[in-house]
Amino acid sequence: MHLKKPLWSTALKETREPSSEAEPQPQQPSSATATAVDELVNSLNKQRLYREVTLALRTSLRDARAEFSFLRLRGLRSLLNFLRSVAQSDSTINLFCQTQSLPDLQVVPVLFQNSLKEGEEEQNVESLSHVFGVEPMRITSPSTDAEIALALRVLEGCCLLHRESTVFAHQYKAIQVLMRVLSTRGVLEKSACLDALISIMLDSSPNQMV
Template sequence: MILRQPEWARNVLDVQDGEGDVELDGRKQKRQSPVTELVVALSDQRVYREVVWSLKRGLRDARSEFSFVRVRGLNALAKFMSSAVSDEKVIELFRDCQSYRELQVVPVLFDYTLAPRKRLAKNLSILTPGAQAASSDVESSPTSVEVALGLRVLEGCCLLYNGCRTTASRHAAVSELIDLFLAGGPSVQSHCLDGLLALMLESSSNQKEFERVHGLRKFAEMLRNNHLDPVIRLRIAEFIVILISQILPSANKGFGPAGEDSKPAWMTKWAQQELVELLGEESSAVVDDIIDAGRHKFSDQEGQQTATLRYAQQLLHLASSF
């Protein structure tokens, strides 16, 4: 996206910054000339056009029958997500765009990249029996590169706008990502874990889906598999630590009596029981420490990452000796 102001707009806005404040109803407000108001309005319209154009271009390619074209579209969407993070105006416009069906990103991700077999099955069900064989090879299957890109875009959508998590829940997103993790390679598996965390953040529907499909049990059992790639085992352990210390407690509000926000909600208690059952009674103290760490506010991100890694290594040690 090209979101830099044109030279003429920057010049007008720079002049506006030097005009000073005016007193209005006892409050100081920025003095703004009619010309400046027009420039600001034109700039906002330009950003809106850029956002819509970026989404349309990326989604057009992401709907292609061919994987290499879809990869191009997903790359464009991923770049858009990266640029949107630093601009609150773009984030606001992205959220507004997701109310229009033709600009919604999440349904396209699942229909063409993350769960295309469901769309094909639906399309084939309305065809005559003789046409099914010819239609089964209509589009190329997603490659691991395409799936990894799709997972990155899904994570970005969910972090930019919580409405995308609700849309994803209608596509059984949690179940689909767990299936992708079980069938994918290391690069896909790593992005699946990040995507699952983004999906379940402050989303009770996706957290309930995770419980329904026994997601935590599946990951804890993989943690006990000493033959699994050590890097992926560590990522799974970090995923579990972040899940029970930060993600599941985010759904505490609304559960339990008022004034008991500091106590684990039912989802956290469920996770605690699952882990102790799978990793043994010795894990109980570690799990308690992880939950308590979720209430601690770290002064910097590095301190939080260090604590997460330490607890993940403790879980790995317990799983290996179980």
């Protein structure tokens, strides 16, 4: 998510700055009017940022919930880039923390429900009801090494930016999941897992106790 300054904000700034070649104006706007304009600009900027943050989250989380690993991988890359952009200013960090109070925009539960969940046993078609039934059987592709490593990086970023994300991680038994990753996965996942392990234990007594 790369935020751009709105055109109306730049134009408004130019109109308020006096030009050296322009003729002197007979009357200057009062301080109350200038304050009201500044408040309006700030309000519009906050609304624009909130729309961009929520749109970026919804788009990335939609892919992160997908059944296919390559789509989840794309969603995780978008989430990681999104968190890096959010971390550049306090205002966007606050907006991200606000969005995490909405269940549809929470990142950590999506990570544990999809990329970081334990591999399920192979689903076999036991009867023709799965084929001719009204609802088809859902088959989800297993998580790849790159997907798990990216999910752990996203988990680390969420916990560092949003303290309540450590609570969400505890609800999904994050310590046990990370211990399983450390004992069964390769070097790529283990490196990301150690960083994520530190982040979920920061200022989190329940995770520390586990």
